[in-house]
Every structure is written in structure tokens, then in C-alpha cells.
Amino acid sequence: MLKENEIQVGDTHSAVLVEDLKRTQIVQYAGASGDYNPLHTDEIFTTQIAGYPSVFAHGMLSMGLTGTMLTDYVGDGALKKYGVRFTNQVWPGDTLTGKTTIIEIREEDGGKVIDLMIETTNQNDVAVITGNATAKIES
Amino acid sequence: MAIDKFLVEASHIMMFARSVGDANPIYHDAEYAEGTELGGIIAPPTFAQSSAQFDPNYFLRPKVGGDGWFGSGKEATGAKPSKESGDSGGGAAMGLHAEQHFEYHMTLKAGDILTATTKPGNSWEKESKRAGKLKFSESVTEYRNQDGELVITATGVGVQTERAVDS
Numbered sequence: 001m002l003k004e005n006e007i008q009v010g011d012t013h014s015a016v017l018v019e020d021l022k023r024t025q026i027v028q029y030a031g032a033s034g035d036y037n038p039l040h041t042d043e044i045f046t047t048q049i050a051g052y053p054s055v056f057a058h059g060m061l062s063m064g065l066t067g068t069m070l071t072d073y074v075g076d077g078a079l080k081k082y083g084v085r086f087t088n089q090v091w092p093g094d095t096l097t098g099k100t101t102i103i104e105i106r107e108e109d110g111g112k113v114i115d116l117m118i119e120t121t122n123q124n125d126v127a128v129i130t131g132n133a134t135a136k137i138e139s
Numbered sequence: 140m141a142i143d144k145f146l147v148e149a150s151h152i153m154m155f156a157r158s159v160g161d162a163n164p165i166y167h168d169a170e171y172a173e174g175t176e177l178g179g180i181i182a183p184p185t186f187a188q189s190s191a192q193f194d195p196n197y198f199l200r201p202k203v204g205g206d207g208w209f210g211s212g213k214e215a216t217g218a219k220p221s222k223e224s225g226d227s228g229g230g231a232a233m234g235l236h237a238e239q240h241f242e243y244h245m246t247l248k249a250g251d252i253l254t255a256t257t258k259p260g261n262s263w264e265k266e267s268k269r270a271g272k273l274k275f276s277e278s279v280t281e282y283r284n285q286d287g288e289l290v291i292t293a294t295g296v297g298v299q300t301e302r303a304v305d306s
Contacts, residue, residue, distance in 0.1 A: 018160055029158040032151070034192035037199045038210035048215040051303035059236035060188050064159030067184040076165050077177050082184050083240030083294075089304065 001075040002137045004112050007102060013073040014099035017065040017120065021057060021094045029061040057090040062129050066120045069098035074135035080113060084131030088122070095123040100133070112139040145193040145253040145282070149180045152249055156183050180249040184241060187282055187291050190255050235304070237275060238296035245290045252285045260294065271301025 018025070023041075030041050035058055038045040046055045063084050070082065090096065097120065104115040113134050120129040149169065156166035164171040165181055172180045191197045201208040209217050247253075260277030267273050275298050282291040 025158065025160075028154075032155040032158040033189045034197065035188075035199050036201060036210075042210040044211040044215050045209070048211075060185060060239065061159065063239055064155075064161075064183065064185045068159055068161040068163075071161075071163070071184060076163070076175065077181055077246040079184050079241075079243050081240070081242050083238070085238045086236055 001078050002073075002114065002135070004105065004137055004139045007105070007114065007137070009102050009105060011102045012099060013069070014097060015069040015072065017069055017096040017098045019095045021090065021092055021096070023055060023092045026055065026057050026061060026092070029058055029064070033058065033060060035060065054091060056092075057094075059084075059086040059129075062086065062090050062096065062120060063131075065096060066098045066118060066129055066131070070100055070116070070118065070133055070135075073100060074114075074116075074133075074137075078135040078137070079133060080108070080136060081134040082131070083133070084118065084129045086128070087130055088126055088128045090122065090128050094128075096120055096128065098129075105137070108134070112137050141257065142190055142193045142253070142255040145190045145255060147182060147186075147247060147249055147251040147253060149249040151189065151192075152180060152182050152186065155186055155189055159183060159185070177246060177248070182247040182249070184243070185239075186247060187241065187253075187255075187280075187293055188239075190253070190280075190282070193255075234297050234299045236295065237298040238294075240294040242292040242294075243290075244292070245284070245288060247282075247290055251290070253282045253290065255280050255282050257281075267300075268305075270304040273301075274299040 027041050030036050039050055040055055040058050043055050046052050100116045100118045102114050103117050114137055116133045118131040119127050121127050153167040161183055166183060169180055257278050257280040260279050262276040265273045275296055277296050280293045281289060284290050
């Protein structure tokens, strides 16, 4: 867990979440999450029936990858809230970078917390996820 | 959607963590996890989404025998999915996931047994240049543990698009 005297508003943390996203990782996420929507794993259905240029990642895979960056920063079991908006699709071959910024340090339920802003972008600097989180810190 | 029994198991957590690129030992190494303040293996923040595995009627999973599955086989598509068969808030067949929010009331741990109940939230419409008319609908799922305590509140927003989204 982050310590109050070691952080300040404006601090950022970023990490490369995935480089050259493989279709197989999308399949791996489908299997683990149980979401087998063919839009994510079935190239034939997705291109010929649904009309997309290729399969694309589950939004929840991008949120999960971004969550890895987030918990690496705030620590295990520290999150109180984590929410995102899926702003663009993530395609096989994409490289994603996640970034989070402390926007406020405050008290909640008798403890110290931080509010964080989150943005995950692709290799073209286009945001694929924007969001926010609240995490407990040590005072 | 209602799920009577969502068994939170260490091996499932391990597979889920791998799929989201998370090598943190607290998700797969029991010995390490027991030595931490949390006292055991915990679930990654988006793990509750895999409750779909425990929804007997989850419509984005081929049923045993494959009846009604709409992905490709000999043809580019099979049957259309039936809309009656439940929706876990992530969007329907041609629908997409627009937003997802989690509120953590307690740390979700391996060994927990959850129940989940979902209620519809707000719904609204919007015009978009990239995909035509958009129909948004919200669903709120409460996950409670074996002691009846609220562990996670998950709010999903799904969107039905008029056509495939232009990239």
C-alpha cells in the first residue's frame, strides 16, 4: 500500500500493459472470463457476419490489463473503487500503455484514500480506456 | 441474471490473472499469499466478471452440444442467440460493453462462495456518427459472500449499436 508521506497529488505511474496483442491472449481471456462472444475469437464470424475488420479484445480484457498496472501501483487489496469507460476498440497487434495520476488525497470512512485518474492508450496515442479509481493508503 | 453459487477458486484466479498479464504471486502462490497481510490468495480487481462461468444460462457461452451457438462452423454463422437466455451486463450478441464500474466493500479471496443478483439500472439513447443509434442500458450486480456480506457491487453499461462501429 502507498504511504501518505511518500506521495502527492500529481504523481503518476505508467506501464506498458501489452505489446503486439496476440489473438491467443484474447482467447485466453475468453476462456478465463467465460465470455465467448465470437466477436473476440471468431475471425470468420466477426469479419463476414458482424462486419468488423477483425476480432477485437473484450473491453474487460483492456480493463483487466489496466487493473494490473493499477494494483501494481496501489498495492494488493487497496482498491475501493475502479471504473472505466471503453472509448475505443482494442485490436490484435495493439500495444497498450496504462497511466494513472493521483488527483486527490482525502479521508473516507475514517481512513486515508487517494482518487486516481486512469487512461490507457494504444500505439497511436488514442485512448482506449478512461476511468478512475479510489484506493486506500497508509497514513 | 442470478447466480446461486460462484465458487472463487485459486486455479481459476491463476488462469484469470494470467489472461490479464498479471504475474503478481498473490494470485497464484499460496505460500507467498499466506505470508502477506491479506493472508491468502485474493482475486484481481476485475475477476467478478468471470461470474459468467457460473451463470447456467449465460448466452455468450456455447451450450453442451453447441445448439443455438451463433459463431462460425461450416457456415460463417450458426443460429441467432436467443435473447431470453439471460444477460450478464456486458452487452448482447451484437452489443458492446460501454462502461464498467466496481465498488469493493471487502477483499475477494480464494475460497469465498458468492451469490450474485442483477437488477436493471438506467437506460438511454444517443446518436453517434461511428455506429448509428446507440441504446445504452445499465445493470447493477451485487456479489455477496457465504456470510451474506456485500463484497462487490458491479455496474455494467452495455450498448446496442445500429451497425458495426467504424474504427
